[in-house]
Amino acid sequence: MNEDIHALSGAYAVDALDEVERARFESHLAGCSACRAEVESLVAAASELSVLTEVTPPASLRAKVLAEISTVRPLPPLAAPHHGPTDEDVTSTPAAPVQAPAATSATGTRVEQADDLTERRRSRSARGLARGWRVVVAAATVAVLAIGGFTVWRQIDKDPQQALADQVLAAPDATRYGQRLAGGATATIVRSNSLHKAVIVTSGMSQPPAGKVFQLWLQDATGHMTSAGLMPGGGDQVVVLSGDASHSKGAGITVEPAGGSDQPTSNPIAYVAFA
Template sequence: MTTADLHLLTGAYALHALPDEESNAFERHLTGCEACAQEAAELSATAARLGLAVSSTPPTELRAQVLHRITTVRQETSGRRPQNRTALAGLRTRALSRWALAACLAAATALGGTAVWQHQRAEDARDRARQAVQASDEIAAVLAAPDARTRAAALAGGATGTVVVSRGKDRAVFVVSGMARPPGGKVYQLWFDDAGTMRSAGLMNPARSAQTVLLRGTVDDSSGMGITVEPAGGSDHPTSAPVALLTFPT
């Protein structure tokens, strides 16, 4: 699937109409495409609003009415049959009415729940898009800073990494390519080196071999950064030997 194809999937994604494989591919595409992230969020929000517009909350007395109707319909035993077609039709009508009321209750509840779920998905997509835009702006600010300094290094497995530091903005960006996928259930975690004490600087995306990451937190007096392999979700302190260490440029 090409990037051009992915740009055309915003509507299908917003309506949850994509197969799992295409949906996963599109979500990965969203992390790097601001336009698609924004459009998908807006379409999801619209779908959720439409769902909320047609949903309705059943009146509180409806449940009592349904239960009352159930008690007033006589149950037929195996040895007793209606005396005529009129009686049979009456029983069928009452039974159908009872099930119709129950079906209405179930449908209203399900529709309302679906609308709320769609609305939440839209809000989540909007939050992800907003965070992606904010991160992109912060990365661009560091890279374009007048005092930005860079240092490149060869990493294990043929990967290459470059750290960009702006002391004026007190932030750092790590750019890597050719990074091997971490073992299953593991993630690469970034660390600031504060005079030998490692301070967490965020996690890398384990599914991407090339990425640009804004280190979480300020540079302060850190002399460099490191990368370790940690359990999914990250660790408070490094639990493995570093796979890379880079000294910050001066």
């Protein structure tokens, strides 16, 4: 019986054994309660994966990650441990080589024993390598099963404005300008001159007063404010500012009457200079 027969429970659970191995393992399984319990738990786990349901993430998750990723400092690479020879290894006296037993030409017994020992070692090594690959294959199969069972947590958004926002946020020349608002809210404006667009990413904003809206503005080089659209509300938002932002000197948010205004009627609750 294979001394590593217990290690085949994972491969058996995902049907990764050949016919001979399956027959041997099932024979072993009849008398091994530990393997039976492990196989049952693996099969149960695999069946549970297929009934998981989809969870939709908040609309601002992707933009928030992209906006904040530049603030995360990467960890330095780990230094590889040194396994070189030490001074003691270099200066120590080497051990005398082990002499192989002399062959007996009269009977050839020792030569045959050595050949048989070598062959058995090669056979064990080959079986060990095959078992190692089977374990790898079984682990990969379980991983594929898990991925297939899960419905990936994702947001499918075909809105052209959202697609444009993603392009601006991921643009190579994207520049970020952030500001903290009252009550701990934050507003980050990301501008791409190559795309001539800017995107505002807000987090934790309160809702506008009743009968009011948040309106976005772009300021040109002369100081004139041009409407860049309305925000849907407070909370976490990702909104593309309308108009060409590549030549603007700044952007702001004001509180305006419902429907918006031609020009700001209140002091901005946020203003970000593009400098």
